[in-house]
Amino acid sequence: MSRHNISHETIIEAPIDLVWKELIAIDDWEWNRWTRLKATEPVEGTSGKLMASYEGDDKWQEFDFTFGPVNESSHILTWQGSVAGGCLFSGYHTMQLESVKEGQTKLIHKEQFGGLLPMIGAGLPYKTLNRNYLLMNESLKDNVEKKAKNKT
Structure with a gap:
């Protein structure tokens, strides 16, 4: 386990199926x-x-990844990537939804880091990533809540 692991939970005022639809539409992540x-x-x-x-400014860095479990019934989307078979670096990203009550969904957003680079605090801007994952949650929340409001 890395001291740089990230975990954020966000309550979204929208039904779980609507949130899932937006989350799984990876070709339409304009939010x-x-x-x-x-x-x-x-x-x-x-x-x-x-x-x-890292700054949300359309300057992109590219990394290889592979989807892990993606399951509509448990509302989980995962992906992972590694360098040098994970000895140097690995990351396992999870976005999971839970129904809190009717019309309300909890987004649980995590990343677990492994390997030598995270252990010594190198390889990625971990504090920036922590901030960005929270911003991602808030942005998805805003996007979905607007769509849910327009449906009522």
């Missing part, structure tokens, strides 16, 4: 200025390119 997933579809085992913009 997300910090991360883009370029892949044919979000299916376990599918590989792609993760685009990271």
